[in-house]
Amino acid sequence: MTISKKIELFITKASWIRRMFEEGARLKAIHGPDNVFDFSLGNPNVDPPPAFKQALKEIAGNAAAGLHAYMPNPGYPFVRKAVADFVSGEQQAAVAENDIIMTCGAAGGLNVILKTILDPGDAVLVPAPYFVEYGFYVDNHGGSLKNVATNPDFTLNIDAIDQALTPDVKAVLINSPNNPTGQVYSAESLAKLGALLASKSRQFSRTIYLVSDEPYRKIIYDGVRVPGIFTAYPDSIITTSYSKDLSIPGERIGFIAVNPAAAHRNSLIGGLSLANRILGFVNAPAMMQRVVAAVQGTAVDVGHYARKRELLCTGLQKLGYKFVKPAGAFYLFPKSPIPDDVEFVRALQDELILAVPGSGFGGPGHFRLAFCVDDAVITNAMPAFGRAIRKFE
Ligand code: PLP
Numbered sequence: 001m002t003i004s005k006k007i008e009l010f011i012t013k014a015s016w017i018r019r020m021f022e023e024g025a026r027l028k029a030i031h032g033p034d035n036v037f038d039f040s041l042g043n044p045n046v047d048p049p050p051a052f053k054q055a056l057k058e059i060a061g062n063a064a065a066g067l068h069a070y071m072p073n074p075g076y077p078f079v080r081k082a083v084a085d086f087v088s089g090e091q092q093a094a095v096a097e098n099d100i101i102m103t104c105g106a107a108g109g110l111n112v113i114l115k116t117i118l119d120p121g122d123a124v125l126v127p128a129p130y131f132v133e134y135g136f137y138v139d140n141h142g143g144s145l146k147n148v149a150t151n152p153d154f155t156l157n158i159d160a161i162d163q164a165l166t167p168d169v170k171a172v173l174i175n176s177p178n179n180p181t182g183q184v185y186s187a188e189s190l191a192k193l194g195a196l197l198a199s200k201s202r203q204f205s206r207t208i209y210l211v212s213d214e215p216y217r218k219i220i221y222d223g224v225r226v227p228g229i230f231t232a233y234p235d236s237i238i239t240t241s242y243s244k245d246l247s248i249p250g251e252r253i254g255f256i257a258v259n260p261a262a263a264h265r266n267s268l269i270g271g272l273s274l275a276n277r278i279l280g281f282v283n284a285p286a287m288m289q290r291v292v293a294a295v296q297g298t299a300v301d302v303g304h305y306a307r308k309r310e311l312l313c314t315g316l317q318k319l320g321y322k323f324v325k326p327a328g329a330f331y332l333f334p335k336s337p338i339p340d341d342v343e344f345v346r347a348l349q350d351e352l353i354l355a356v357p358g359s360g361f362g363g364p365g366h367f368r369l370a371f372c373v374d375d376a377v378i379t380n381a382m383p384a385f386g387r388a389i390r391k392f393e
Contacts, residue, residue, distance in 0.1 A: 010136065024354045031352060037381035039369040040354040042179060042331065044247040046300045046372070052246050055294040059287060068286055073277045074269075075102030075255075075289055082293040087238070087257045090217075091228035099260055101272045102284035104252040106215045107133065109239030111279055113256060114141040114171075116271035117209055122170035124211075127156055129333065129363030131179045131213070143170070147362045153324050154181040154333070156189040158196060165200045171209040172197065176226060177216040180361045180368040181333045182326020184220065187227035194233030201235070207263060210236040215254070216329035218245040218299040221306050224327045234261035237268070242292050244329075245299040253288035305330050308371045308378060315382045319389055330372045333363065337392045341367050347391055351384035 020040050027036045074080060080100040088095045103109040114124070120142035126134055128147040138145040148164040151157045161172065172193070176185040194210070201208045212229045217240060220226060229236045241254025258268055276283065312332055313325055323334035336344040341357040345367050348355050358366030371378065 006139075020354060020356065023349060027349070027352055027354075035352060037353045037373075037377050037384060039371065039373060039377075039381075040356055042244075042370045042372060043249065044244055044300070044330075044372050045374065046247050046304045048247045049295070049298050049300055051295050051298045052248070052291065055291045056287075059290045059294070067290075071283050071286065073273045073283055074098075074100070075284055076286075076293075079289040079293040080255075082296050083255055083257075086296040091230040091238075091257075093228070093230040094260055095230075095257055096260060098269055099258045099265070101256040101258075101269070101276060102289050103239065103241075103254045103256055103276065104281045104284055105243055105249070105254045106213055106239050106241040107137070108252065108276075108279075108281050108284070109241070109254050109256045110134075110137050110173075110211075110213060111140060112272055112275045112281070113211055113237055113239060114138060114143060115275040115279055116268065117170055118143040119170070121168065123166070123168045125161065125164055125169050125172045126362075127161070127174060129154070129178075129180050129358060129361035129366070130173075131175055132360050134173060150181075150183075154178065154183040156185050156193060158189065158192045161193065162196055162200075165196070165208070167204045167206075169200075169208055170206075171211050173211045173213065174229075175213040177220060177326070177328025178331075179216065179329055180331045180356075180358070180363065180366075181324065182329045182331050183324065184224050184226055184327040187232070190227055190229055190232040194229075194236075197233055197235070207235050212236065212238045214238055214240040215244045219302055219305055219330060220328040221302070221309060222327070226328065230259045230261070234259055235263060237262075242288075246292070246295070247300050248288075251285065251288045253284055253292055255284075305372065308373070308375060311375060311378045312369065312371045315378065316385060319382070319386045320393075321385070321389060330370060332369045332371060333358065333361075333366050334369070336365050336367055337389050339365055341365055344388070344392070347388045348385075351388045353381055353384050353388065 081097040083100045084095045084097050118141045122143045123146045124138045126147050127150045135145045148160050197208050210233045217226050236259045238257040243249035321334045345357045356368045
């Protein structure tokens with residue numbers, strides 16, 4: 001073999017995603033792209049806000065010297081200050097410039113955090129269903145991913161987390177609004193989780209971190225609010241990005257925010273800065289740092305996603321699909337009408353609908369639809385969704 005056994009294995013494990021891509025491309029070539037209903041990818045299809053494009057133009061036109069040079073690993077101080085001020089408001093906590101590390105997206109942020117906190121053999125507890133890449137990221141840093149069930153409506157099951165918190169757990173990793181379920185965790189459940197982690201940290205005489213992955217924080221519906229985690233638990237770390245809320249996932253820009261009340265704040269920040277460097281990120285992209293600093297608080301028009309969510313939920317409900325309506329993000333995670341979600345996803349594919357089986361997210365018996373697609377894709381797919389469910393009635 002010319003590549004590592006582990007990567008070879010991971011390629012096989014991730015192969016259903018590749019197969020989906022290949023199948024999608026094959027179907028689009030045969031039937032034409034407009035006749036294939038692709039709900040498989042969380043790639044935002046709403047344009048970045050005008051303020052982002054304006055800031056990008058101005059910043060790109062700046063001819064000052066040194067704008068493309070290396071910088072401190074955590075990022076430009078003035079950018080970290082702008083981000084810290086914004087996060088302070090969101091989290092109701094006095095977050096300082098030094099508590100912020102600019103990263104290559106939330107994916108980069110997660111890897112930097114896990115590199116910093118994990119020792120070989122440590123476990124990371126994740127409420128399921130969860131973002132499929134977490135398993136790879138935890139493995140990158142010698143840890144093992146351990147999942148714990150959520151309630152039937154995908155809210156946090158604190159009793160189940162209590163049971164699953166064994167002495168090897170170094171971190172609990174949550175994601176709200178959630179990919180793939182769209183669930184938003186309540187302030188009450190986060191407070192309970194915080195109290196539980198404080199008690200278990202004392203019991204095991206070691207810090208259990210709460211890591212919150214929040215790239216969908218600004219994509220929320222019906223006036224829902226995403227509660228902060230800093231007031232729920234001191235040893236908490238946020239990672240997020242501008243990929244979804246500014247529609248710029250290709251630009252690879254995000255950040256980590258450390259709770260200023262964290263017990264080992266300084267070593268944590270020092271570790272995160274070093275990890276950003278030694279993972280090869282070195283620093284987050286320079287120009288994008290300047291742009292996001294200029295547009296703090298700006299987001300895409302979430303009204304577009306709200307409309308798509310309504311179209312999809314109303315249409316599928318009429319056809320008899322069962323689901324929990326998402327409170328945030330742009331995913332719907334309906335129940336598969338048959339227990340075997342992979343078989344149902346194949347039946348959808350026969351109708352030229354591309355979806356992802358829930359099994360891939362630790363949520364068997366469901367399937368994921370990413371509704372960051374044109375309205376017409378949703379509307380035109382409805383007859384096909386109808387034919388697919390009727391096959392199993
Ligand atoms: N976390 C979740 C839950 C996601 O859905 C994604 C991307 O889809 C990421 C992290 C990574 O996003 P990025 O690295 O672009 O910020």
